[in-house]
Amino acid sequence: APALGPLVYQHVHPPPLPAGDHVSPFYIQAVFRAPHHYLPDAFPLPAVLSFGLIAGAGLLAFSFPQVRKLLTAPRETGLLLLFITLACLIGYLFTTVWPVFFIVKLQLFKTTVLAKLLFVLILSATVSRLMPTFLWRSAARWLAGPWPSFMALAGWTIVCVGLITGNPFIRSRALPWEHEKTPMAQLERWIRTQTPTEAIVAVPPSWDGFRTRARRAIVVNFKAFPFREDHMQGWYRRLLDMAPIAPPERGGAALLPLLDEAYEQLPAGALLERSERYGFSYVVRQTPLPSSHSFERVFQAEPWVVYRIRPREDR
Incomplete structure (x- = not known):
């Protein structure tokens, strides 16, 4: 609910998109970034089955008058369940049949969390009704x-x-x-203590805690997603620049190994070109970079190696 105001405001007054080709915001957010949050056919099957089991048992119990009498507000409970059902139907219609990005961003399927709570309360009342006094x-x-x-x-x-x-x-x-005993912690500690505070570091896209622990800016990662439509265009372009892959039909966490592999395979020339574009001066990866005047190997914590990109005038 607190996010609804800004969401409506951005829909009524959308920020201007940056110049250049644009990718559908629906694709970036709902298909590429987190389909399991927005698209019903991407919901994990175990979660769907468990919810279906709880919902079926809860609705069956709610159909008995003896159970409804045990509830404090049975009429309101029924209306709330009806509202949640309508919300899910609207969500399905405008995400799968006829995608409308504003409806997609509302994540109407999240209302099933409240439905699950109501079903648990109904089933608890049923158990209390059926359980003998002894x-x-x-x-x-x-x-x-x-x-x-x-x-x-x-x-x-x-x-x-x-x-x-x-x-x-x-x-x-x-x-x-x-974690402090791991090579990753050694790497983060070295970056935190041995690099300038304004340094920008290129890291594998799957790393989501490095920025906090190393206290340095990074180029991009998969986790930190901007929800403004103009910013998500830049995030998407930057991510695929650093980890070039073909746009998939369905994304999500399954993309992380592919993105990391693409990042590791980025050649030295491409890294230099992207360092000019995004301003990073350090690169962390496992795949060795060829010895050259451009890259200086400054730290290693197996299997990770840190390279410093020399300034253009020093190459």
Whole structure:
């Protein structure tokens, strides 16, 4: 809701687009950048199935008068579910059948999050209706006993065992400082301490935390997406300049390996040309660059190498 005002304003007063050829904003935002947020046929199948299961069970339960009597506002709940259904139908119509970019940006399918909450409440009321009184009393006695403490202890035991055995899933969440021991952290630390604060760095498009940890500007990445139509044109052009790939029929996170590979294959001459265009003076990549007067190898943290692009007058 807070974003609706600026969204309407930008639709009524669109910013002027930069000169040159333009790519459809619908394609950039909904097809190339994040189809799983906007296009129904790109939604993950497990998420669709789980929502369908919850929705089916919730609607079935809501159809019983005994369950509706347990709800504080059954009429309002029904109207809200109807509104969400209409929003999803409008979203499907204007994203898949007849794309309208303003409707696409509203992300009407996000209303299913509220629907899921309502269905959970309905199902909870159903369970409370069906559960015999003696089970409620048993549950109350169980909660008053030592079992919740034992379960908490078991959870901490799992975490500790994961840390001791080096489970990567648990360590990455329980010990975020583990990142400081990685080659990436060494690279970020070197960039942060050994380069000018105004330096701009070219990095693989999939890197989304480098700018924060290294405290340096980057040329572009896939994650940091500008939502203004004029700016997204520049983002798209810059991204494909640094990682030249053919515009795909469907994008999203699956593009990241392709973009990184294209970035790594960018030849030295193309990097020099783009450094003149975008003003970056450092390049981070795995693929070695040929020794020349243009590139100086200044740091390495396997598998990453940092090259400094010498000023034109020093080449």
